[in-house]
Amino acid sequence: MSAWSAHSPQAILFDLDDTLLAFDQGADFRNLWRMACEPFSQEFGDLRVESLVSSIQAKGKWYWSDPQRHLWGRLHMTAARRTVVETALQELGLTGGPLADKIAARYWTERERRFRLFPGALETLKHLKQLGIKMALLTNGEAQMQRAKIERFDLAPWFDAILIEGEFGIGKPDERIYRHALAELQVDPQFTWMVGDNLEWEVLAPQRLGIRGIWLNHRGADLAGLSDVVHEHENQPEHENKHDQPFRIIHNVIELLDLIEYTGVEVDTGK
Helix, strand or coil, X not given: CCCCCCCCCCEEEECCECCCEECCCCCCHHHHHHHHHHHHHHHCCCCCHHHHHHHHXXXXXXXXXXXXXXXXXXXXXXXXXXXXXXXXXXHCCCCCHHHHHHHHHHXXXXXXXXXXECCCHHHHHHHHHHCCCEEEXXXXXXXXXXXXXXXXXXXXXXXXXXXXXXXXXXXXXXXHHHHXXXXXXXXXXXXXXXXXXXXXXXXXXXXXXXCEEEEECCCCCCCCCCHHHHHCHHHCCHHHCCCCCCCEEECCHHHHHHHHHHHCCXXXXXX
């Protein structure tokens, strides 16, 4: 039988990008843009590849800094990348058009080649499945792109529900996607964990609904006031989990298994 403690999850919600799948984490964006531009350098005239790369990165930072463009762009990634490249080309006195299409497409090809699951990700999902813990995948982005990742790494069989922003029509941090996931899994928020790398969208936002946020801090960010949550969690009373701090902090998804062991979950043998 499963032995659930007061802290043990009946369900876990997972983010995809940079939680299970290395997407931005570890990517050398400047080199990727360089690789995308170099094959077409003969079309630049006297412009140096490095100058175009710098312009593209600057325009990308500008594009994604606006919340409305960010929302539209992550649902239309091909068009967003093309806009960034075309704007950079035009600023340097070049015509976008087909050249922008080719550079943007080459960039994405190089990005896709480097996608990989984090070490321990599949092991973690397999172990949680054996424990009888319900799981849902909540991922922002356009439907086709996110589905392609899920299919490429054969992730669907591990999850009881998959909610993609481009399919569902709503993404994180909107509370409606979290409420829908809870309804799909038929669990209460206080018995549910959400695991993600975005502190605000995937940890603090769901905690406002009573879900326990597990922050996957890949980068080892040193946030003042949070170290005690990591190092002294065994002495943290139930009522002291505040919405403005993660319930737990981990640095690799496989560390979830240590948290489950700590909370006292046993494998469901079916007896």
